[in-house]
Amino acid sequence: MIRVGINGYGTIGKRVADAVSAQPDMSVVGVAKTRPNFEAEQARRRGYDLYPAIEDRLDQFADAGLETAGLVEDLVATADVVVDATPSGIGEQNKALYEEYDTPALFQGGESEDIVDVSFNARSNFDEAADADFVRVVSCNTTGLSRLVAPLEEEFGIEKVRATLVRRGGDPAQSGRGPINDILPNPVSLPSHHGPDVNTIFPDLDIDTLGLKVPATLMHMHSINVTLDSTPTADDVRETLAGESRLLLIDADLDIDGTGALKEYALDMGRPRGDLWENGIWSESITVEGSDLYLFQAIHQESDVVPENVDAIRAVLETSTAEESMATTDEALGLD
Amino acid sequence: MIRVGINGYGTIGKRVADAVSAQPDMSVVGVAKTRPNFEAEQARRRGYDLYPAIEDRLDQFADAGLETAGLVEDLVATADVVVDATPSGIGEQNKALYEEYDTPALFQGGESEDIVDVSFNARSNFDEAADADFVRVVSCNTTGLSRLVAPLEEEFGIEKVRATLVRRGGDPAQSGRGPINDILPNPVSLPSHHGPDVNTIFPDLDIDTLGLKVPATLMHMHSINVTLDSTPTADDVRETLAGESRLLLIDADLDIDGTGALKEYALDMGRPRGDLWENGIWSESITVEGSDLYLFQAIHQESDVVPENVDAIRAVLETSTAEESMATTDEALGLD
Incomplete structure (x- = not known):
């Protein structure tokens, strides 16, 4: 099983987490979140381990009654791959963290193409992401x-x-x-x-x-x-x-x-x-x-990149061909 | 002075009436209206004679305290040209009335091109409207x-x-x-x-x-x-x-x-x-x-055809060249 960390649990991150959970070959090892808001509460209800991204806010998570499993560094250290779904520009700031733990990361389309090895669309260039350290799933x-x-x-x-x-x-x-x-x-x-x-x-x-x-x-x-x-x-x-x-x-x-x-x-x-x-x-x-x-x-701006993120995980880790990955993703999501 | 009748005093008609009034070579002889609503009230305040389009509603105009000068037939009979600014499809129904009084009429873009001699845009084909009975100012x-x-x-x-x-x-x-x-x-x-x-x-x-x-x-x-x-x-x-x-x-x-x-x-x-x-x-x-x-x-859907209607009046009656008409219209409106 591929162990996937989700850094950023907003519009895209929460959807990718659910899509990853639905796959037969990968699981969510935890999600990183800056604030204990309604989405953090829902993450716990869904059983995802929470890793606050800012140490100073651990108290806020505790006050909100939300159990935490460590900090974002711990998540990056334990994951095989991280999906960075933080707001545009924050991904670039996170890159050093991924490099420190030698964990490959997928960024979203709001990040600059200059910070990645390859920009990715499953249907168009799946194979170009093989063994990449940093991939950008386009907008x-x-x-x-x-x-x-x-x-x-x-x-x-x-x-x-x-x-x-x-x-x-x-x-x-x-x-x-x-x-x-x-x-x-x-x-x-x-x-x-x-x-x-x-x-x-x-x-x-x-x-x-x-x-x-x-x-x-x-x-x-x-x-x-x-x-x-x-x-x-x-x-x-x-x-x-x-x-x-x-x-x-x-x-x-x-x-x-x-x-x-x-x-x-x-x-x-x-x-x-x-x-x-x-x-x-x-x-x-x-x-x-x-x-x-x-x-x-x-x-649909909130969701069309979700299956692409799932495919990009397999592309980077070279666990599947493009056709196999897209078929697996689609079947797991119930997308005919 | 060209005597212009305005049949239909809604979004386009009221604007064309004011634009005609501003011209040095034409005047509004009256406006036809189906209902004594706020626009009819404003027409009277501006000094336009009101010609109800439906005889049965003369009482409604009287009840609303709005003086009338006759019916739409009287307006068509007295005008040198009518600008028909009634809702789409009504212009076609009005055509027989204009034919009866031999009054040339300008329709708006919502009417079919099949009911007119020529479709009109001042900058593009002014001269084609010369002496036409029926012209359509395009949408x-x-x-x-x-x-x-x-x-x-x-x-x-x-x-x-x-x-x-x-x-x-x-x-x-x-x-x-x-x-x-x-x-x-x-x-x-x-x-x-x-x-x-x-x-x-x-x-x-x-x-x-x-x-x-x-x-x-x-x-x-x-x-x-x-x-x-x-x-x-x-x-x-x-x-x-x-x-x-x-x-x-x-x-x-x-x-x-x-x-x-x-x-x-x-x-x-x-x-x-x-x-x-x-x-x-x-x-x-x-x-x-x-x-x-x-x-x-x-x-601006409510007004860009207004100067075109003014020009079409001169084009049909052959009182001006395209360049002269557009310059006169623009100067009268204060359009630099």
């Missing part, structure tokens, strides 16, 4: 774009990608974020950083991205244009995308008109926390005009 | 796209336009509309109707459009890609667009980060109702990658 948006680019590139060839990312302003629990009743070019200067981030996975891909922020919390929405090297029919494209386990083609009969209904669908399916791990692609939107492919896809 | 989004396409086509040539229209869910006063906290592909099937609508102005333009709806009321936002026939610099494009009176280039120094601040800017400028008649283009967003131009523009 939710880059993950969503990479999952789409990989099969299109293989099947039809890609001349250029142009994508407008209509991004949620904040997650549902981030009560301090906006906008309210506004539409923001974000960033104003183009292209946005998302295109170059996709180039960390596909170095030779010609891609321009534009970002906007809107008053919504549930998911991002991508308006996608891919100029292909060939001229398939829309049905050809549907067939190719339908073969990908982490692309969910939303049939028109389901009457899912946007991110709200899609989130409700994930809840009705019994997904934990209503997570949609896959890209949600409106099948009806898939259109080919000459060599230009268009489609809309929804990206 | 806010099509107007915004046409104003951008015309100078780009003339100066650089256009190979293809791809645009994602991130649309406001409803106007500020449309309390029954959504979405709330959602992002909707709308329409789901691609391309959206906006591209073909631009083709009513530029028949040979290769354009694909995608539409989304978001929880915002202030303005639409366009994420624009234009593949040009040439490779100008971003500054070349800025210079060309800056020469257009109905394109407002938003300088980065103004710190206008989205539609909310842009609306506030229009209010601070003293614009009536805070209207932004121009396309609001973020100067910093103008980017050229090879032959691909990108930019963001905001479109």
